[in-house]
Amino acid sequence: LYGGxxxxxxxxxxRLGTLVRCVSALNLPxxxxxxxxxxxxxxxxxAVAAAGARNGAIIDDA
Known part of the structure; x- marks a missing residue:
């Protein structure tokens, strides 16, 4: 969660100078x-993480 x-x-x-990139709502894919x-x-x-989210969400009507 953003802000968690x-x-x-x-x-x-x-703030200490470490290079970081934050992605919120991370899921397993x-x-x-x-x-x-x-x-x-x-x-x-x-962008790689976002692609995992797009490709990892599947609706299975079985």
Whole structure:
């Protein structure tokens, strides 16, 4: 959640000079996608996470 403890911790790290990018509403497909593309640079990873969200949400009418 944006504004929750992980978000606040990332903001604190950013204020200390650490390069961070925050993505809120993270789900498992997003996390797995980022972990599979961990070699990409930090600026590319938020888009990779968003792609995981788009491709990970499936409606199964079975």
């Amino acid at each position: 403890t992980p978000s606040n911790s990332a903001a604190r790290l950013a 997003m996390l797995l996608r980022v972990m599979n593309y961990a070699e990409l640079d930090l600026d590319a990873l938020p």
